[in-house]
Amino acid sequence: MDSILLALVGMFVFFLGYRFYSKFVAEKIYRLDPNFTTPAHEFNDGKDFVPTNKFVLWGHHFTSVAGAAPIVGPAIAVYWGWLPAVIWVLLGTVFAAGVHDFGALVLSVRNKGQSVGTLANKLIGQRAKVLFLFIILILVLMVNAVFAWVIANLFITFPSSVLSVFIQIPLAIWIGYVVYRKKGGMLLPSLAALATMYIAAIVASRVPALQIDLPSYFGGEETIVAFGLNGVAISFFVWIIILMIYVYIASTLPVWKLLQPRDYINSHQLVVGLAILYLGLFFSNPELTAPAVNSAATDVPWLPILFITIACGAISGFHGLVASGTSSKQLNKETDARFVGYLGAVGEGLLALAAIIAVATLFTSQSDFLGAYSSFDAANSGGLGNFVQGAGQLATGIFIPADIATTIVAVIVVSFAATTLDTSVRLMRYIISELGSTYNIKAITKTHVATTIAVVSSAALVLLPEGPQGFGSGGYVLWPLFGTSNQLLAGITLLLITVWLKIKGRNYLVTLIPMIFLMCMTLYAMGRQLLMDWSGLLSDHEFNFLLVFLGTIIFVFAAWIVLEAINSLTKKKPVEPKDKAM
Amino acid sequence: MNLKRLIELYDEVLRTGHRTEIMRELQDEDDLFMLLLYSDMLGVPNPAFFYTLELYPHMLEKFHEWHTRMGMDKSPLNGFRCC
Numbered sequence: 001m002d003s004i005l006l007a008l009v010g011m012f013v014f015f016l017g018y019r020f021y022s023k024f025v026a027e028k029i030y031r032l033d034p035n036f037t038t039p040a041h042e043f044n045d046g047k048d049f050v051p052t053n054k055f056v057l058w059g060h061h062f063t064s065v066a067g068a069a070p071i072v073g074p075a076i077a078v079y080w081g082w083l084p085a086v087i088w089v090l091l092g093t094v095f096a097a098g099v100h101d102f103g104a105l106v107l108s109v110r111n112k113g114q115s116v117g118t119l120a121n122k123l124i125g126q127r128a129k130v131l132f133l134f135i136i137l138i139l140v141l142m143v144n145a146v147f148a149w150v151i152a153n154l155f156i157t158f159p160s161s162v163l164s165v166f167i168q169i170p171l172a173i174w175i176g177y178v179v180y181r182k183k184g185g186m187l188l189p190s191l192a193a194l195a196t197m198y199i200a201a202i203v204a205s206r207v208p209a210l211q212i213d214l215p216s217y218f219g220g221e222e223t224i225v226a227f228g229l230n231g232v233a234i235s236f237f238v239w240i241i242i243l244m245i246y247v248y249i250a251s252t253l254p255v256w257k258l259l260q261p262r263d264y265i266n267s268h269q270l271v272v273g274l275a276i277l278y279l280g281l282f283f284s285n286p287e288l289t290a291p292a293v294n295s296a297a298t299d300v301p302w303l304p305i306l307f308i309t310i311a312c313g314a315i316s317g318f319h320g321l322v323a324s325g326t327s328s329k330q331l332n333k334e335t336d337a338r339f340v341g342y343l344g345a346v347g348e349g350l351l352a353l354a355a356i357i358a359v360a361t362l363f364t365s366q367s368d369f370l371g372a373y374s375s376f377d378a379a380n381s382g383g384l385g386n387f388v389q390g391a392g393q394l395a396t397g398i399f400i401p402a403d404i405a406t407t408i409v410a411v412i413v414v415s416f417a418a419t420t421l422d423t424s425v426r427l428m429r430y431i432i433s434e435l436g437s438t439y440n441i442k443a444i445t446k447t448h449v450a451t452t453i454a455v456v457s458s459a460a461l462v463l464l465p466e467g468p469q470g471f472g473s474g475g476y477v478l479w480p481l482f483g484t485s486n487q488l489l490a491g492i493t494l495l496l497i498t499v500w501l502k503i504k505g506r507n508y509l510v511t512l513i514p515m516i517f518l519m520c521m522t523l524y525a526m527g528r529q530l531l532m533d534w535s536g537l538l539s540d541h542e543f544n545f546l547l548v549f550l551g552t553i554i555f556v557f558a559a560w561i562v563l564e565a566i567n568s569l570t571k572k573k574p575v576e577p578k579d580k581a582m
Numbered sequence: 583m584n585l586k587r588l589i590e591l592y593d594e595v596l597r598t599g600h601r602t603e604i605m606r607e608l609q610d611e612d613d614l615f616m617l618l619l620y621s622d623m624l625g626v627p628n629p630a631f632f633y634t635l636e637l638y639p640h641m642l643e644k645f646h647e648w649h650t651r652m653g654m655d656k657s658p659l660n661g662f663r664c665c
Binding site: 047048050052053055056057059060063064185186187254255256259260263264267268326330 | 589591592593594595596597598599600601602603604605606607608
């Protein structure tokens, strides 16, 4: 099948979703009012609450939510064939992610721009707020561990990308200095920095001496370096430790010094990445060589695991945090919420769709695909590498040599993952400090203590799972846990929107159905993995304490959300909100 | 829409992400600077007060911003004449 046709079908479905479904939801369910005074106008302080042009706000919303996650999940999920992954991305984006992101934005706008956590307390009660905080904590912990592994894995697989990624750090600090100390603009220096990074990537692709290939320095898989670890295992260990030291520094520095200029450069990279994927696709129109449905994928069933493998790209709870945390405070008109929220989800769906196509067109034949995706473990550990190579191959359509394009795509994905990692560690630091303030534990309210807890716990989590290459290389086993914790967050946000719609006496099926679906899949997936794969109770697998422990926590949280949902929705007279705005 | 406006919009999109956090951090730095300059008025001895007081006319506008931001309509310091 032609890949262009698949891309066009996907875009058409997204178009229909935006044009008709989101219009129906906006008019009949959320009932947007162009005359409603949004928090941006009501509390305009020039800082948090600022009325913002809808195109600017959409761009900000999209660049905040799009990262490496909508690439990693689909690249793994192609294991079951490209068709199930595409269907879930399309239907998930149109019927779940769209109404979720859009709804979180509207709910927050109708409640003075309050975040989902505060609204959980208001609409359901204190228990829901505690649950929400725990889910966020577990999500950020998973994000830290998973993305540290993702970056280490890419550095090991594509050593030519390392130089560019590390060059970005001093360049970003220089831009921060130029902009805030010398009062310069950020656009031109950031473009110059991007050009420098890509020149470094091109040179490193062709000059092996500039490729920082730790496994070969340590003697490869055959050499035992220290503590019984071979060259690859010690490379994972070294990269993860370096990354953790980096995120510690990055998340404690003032934002203008490193994070803002780095995110600014990375936003250019999002544009470059999407351009490479879609222009390459339309100019080269490669065949989809992966099977539509992989009948050889029998070790792990697609139902329910597909739905926790692709979280971002189909539905992601993290979007609700962005929508209710910042975007809602900047919405100029309530009717803009449809454009910003729903199209933000569509943007991420497009990225996921491109990731599926890049992987499904990489292989020369179906047997090559079946060799690379021989098991679910192989898909987990190699999926992202396949995406990078697939995207590199697509780039040949716009006359970029495959080796150079592969390095540039690896740099882009590492940069996305690093942005997510920085943000997540910073967020975890804030949550730990907040918990310290709430429970009067002064020590953990301190910046460096909270950051140390965040970094050490994340490092421990990513180093514990042992993969085929040894210590630290098995971080990919955490991916399904990341997916489920993200789905839990989405589930609780959908529950809040549903309760709000019920209070308002409107049809709440548009949010209730995706919520029930998500929670059923999460419970089913966690239950199955706990019983069949991780505890060894119903199979001959070995007992894995870490996965059983984390899986049980997530299972309990999912069950908790379901009980809260039943409790909230079966109340005969829901508690009336105090403020009239609701 | 001309190219210049398009570039401005693009720049605004990319800056929006950290705008609030940076403003908050810069305000914290300003507040600390203000405290260092006028700690004497709060009863904290400042050996350089004689010199820092010379900055008074330049800081008046920022001081007004600070006390209104802190929720005080009028200056809380007797020695610091403001609005």
